[in-house]
Amino acid sequence: MTSLLRFVGTGLFACALSLSGCSDSGPGDGTMDPPEPIAELTDYVDVVPTEPCMDANSLEPRANCTDPSSFDLSGCDLAAVGALEPSGIYQATFRYSATSNFSGGFRLDTKPSFLGNAPVLNEVGPQGFFITGETYISDTSVRWYALAGCRVPEPGRVTGCFVRCTDDVPDRSGTFDARRMNLAHEEDTGAQPMRLVSETAVPVGYPVDVYVTKGHAYVVSVPRFPEEGGLSVFNVSDPAHPVFVTRVSLPKDTYWNGVWAKGDALYVASGNSGLAVFDITNPADPQYLRSLPGGAINVHTVFVDGDRLYAMSPYPNAETLLFDVASPLEPRLLSRITVPHEEDTTSYPHDAFAYGDRLYVNHTSTGYVVLDVKRPDVTPVLGTYAFSGQFSHANAVGTINGRTIAFEGGERVGAHLRVLDVTDPANIRLIGEVRKRPQTSIHNMVLKGTKLYVAWYHEGVRVFDVADPAHPKEVAAFDSFQEAHPRSTDSLYQGAIGIRVPGDGHVYVVDMSRGLLVLKDP
Incomplete structure (x- = not known):
């Protein structure tokens, strides 16, 4: 989950991953012919709308935010809109123009919401589809967004027009395309359904990551007001019947977003105190030892590779901390790695994957960056893959058909799976991709041999055969998102998040509403 969630709130919020992936293979030698590159279309692909209710000029809106009749719906299919079921959670893309858009969600049921708050207006039924939500852009200024449904192109989808009003004055308009987030209407991918072995609620916060070792699953959570985050420990010696063992937190330190283990050490990425180290000699009773490197520092994710631990820190210095963990309970700071980026950006290392002598860093808006880390004190940039609007988030790297292949994904509306040939980091090439609904976002992934496991938020768990990396084949899937779950929200960040x-024959998944899910490995 993006580190920015802790500031903007929940209306938006061994070989495994700490919000990363793993591979069983060694570095490639580039002996096979490289696959042909494909064009980069970015995450958001603009579709020119044809809604009859849209304004000729988005800067001159005709409708207002208080009167549904102010929308001109004369050319709309109001019968289809009026028959829309007034329930479910939707994610929508809102378009002002080809270069200006944003996303948001709304919920239509007994607990309606829009943009994370109770709607100002909610009229969905035979009379039509009208929703108005509000956000505060300052202590004294309020902005409303009013939606009017126009068409139902397919089941579970509604399109229409919207107007934005700042302090009651209409100042911008556009079109929206919203899809219901259950998967009842997804086209058949040929994937076999994965079997749910067990489901266990996580007692606090939003669960976001999990690590499994010593017969126990360690689940970390970030706060969900008024609940704090922290660490929840489950005995999974019988994966069909996990047993909650204990919960661990520290005073004023509960924004815990990533977790990893090595030997008797458990490492937690804390948004408050950096790298928190626990002794799990007794796996049911983690004992806090220390936080590194000391002082107030935000560590968002961790990744262990042999005797090295990489801790990705967004704040205060946008750096990756490299520790020696040859003695797992006594990490020793070796260096602080920074990646050059534009001074006027807020780019930071979100996650990373170590493979061979290289570190593959998801450096948010700077892009996907490859570093040489043979020497901890000298870490030159070998190459970068970047595109407009990027928010590089997670990746996994392995050797397939003699070439070094990276699987990368962002975290934003439309973010999806990219397959990159990184054999020559100075010439990174996009060779394949998998897109899901444009209103959703991918999250994390694990690579085991030629099988890629993906936690894809609302799209659930997806498993791909990547023996032919340019053409990933979906072979298994599990729909984890439940729109009726009492802890589900209208946020983009809902569903399967950690994996x-x-x-051991099982796939361990963290769903932000349902908690710890154990699936049979297909």
Whole structure:
């Protein structure tokens, strides 16, 4: 989950991953012919709308935010709109123009919401589809967004027009395309359904990551007001019947977003105190030892590779901390790695994957960056893959058909799976991709041999055969998102978020509403 969630709130919020992936293979030698590159279309692909209710000029809106009749719906299919079921959670893309858009969600049921708050207006039924939500852009200024449904192109989808009003004055208009987030209407991908072995609620916060070792699953959570975050420990010696063991937190330190283990050490990425180190000699009773490197520092994710631990820190210095963990309970700071980026951006390392002598860093808006880390004190940039609007978030790297292949994904509306040939980091090439609904976002992934496991938020868990990396084939799937779950919200960040494949025949998944899910490995 993006580190920015802790500031903007929940209306938006061994071989495994700490919000990363793993591979069983060694670095490639580039002996096979490289696959042909494909064009980069970015995450958001603009579709020119044809809604009859749209304004000729988005800067001159005709409708207002208080009167549904102010929308001109004369050319709309109002019968279809009026028959829309007034329930479910939707994610929508809102378009002002080809270069200006945003996303948001709304919920239509007994607990309606829009943009994370109770709607100002909610009229969905035979009379039509009208929703108005509000946000505060300052202590004294309020902005409303009013939606009017116009068409139902397919089941579970509604399109129409909207107007934006700032302090009651209409100042912008556009079109929207919203899809219901259950998967009842997805086209058949040929994937086999994965079997749910067990489901266990996580007692606090939003669960976001999991690590499995010593017969126990360690689940970390970020706060969900008024609940704090922290660490929840489950005995999974019988994966069909996980047993909650204990919960761990520290005073004023509960924004815990990533977790990893090595030997008797458990490492937690804390948004408050950096790298929190626990002794799990007794796996049911983690004992806090220390936080590194000391002081107030935000560590968002962790990744362990052999005797090295990489801790990605968005704040205060946008750096990756490299520790020596040859003595797992006594990490020793070796260096602080920074990636050059534009001074006027807020780019930071969100996650990383170590493979061979290289570190593959998801550096948010700077892009996907490859570093040489043979020497901890000298880490030159070898190459970068970047595109407009990027928010690089997670990746996994392995050797397939003699070439070094990276699987990368962002975290934003439309973010999806990219397959990159990184054999020559100075010439990174896009060779394949998998897109899901344009209103959703991918999250994390694990690579085991030629099988890629993906936690894809609302799209659930997806498993791909990547033996032919340019053409990933979906072979298994599990729909984890439940729109009727009492802890589900209208946020983009809902559903399957964390994933581990420890090799015991099971896939361990963290769903932000449902908690810890154990699936049979297909």
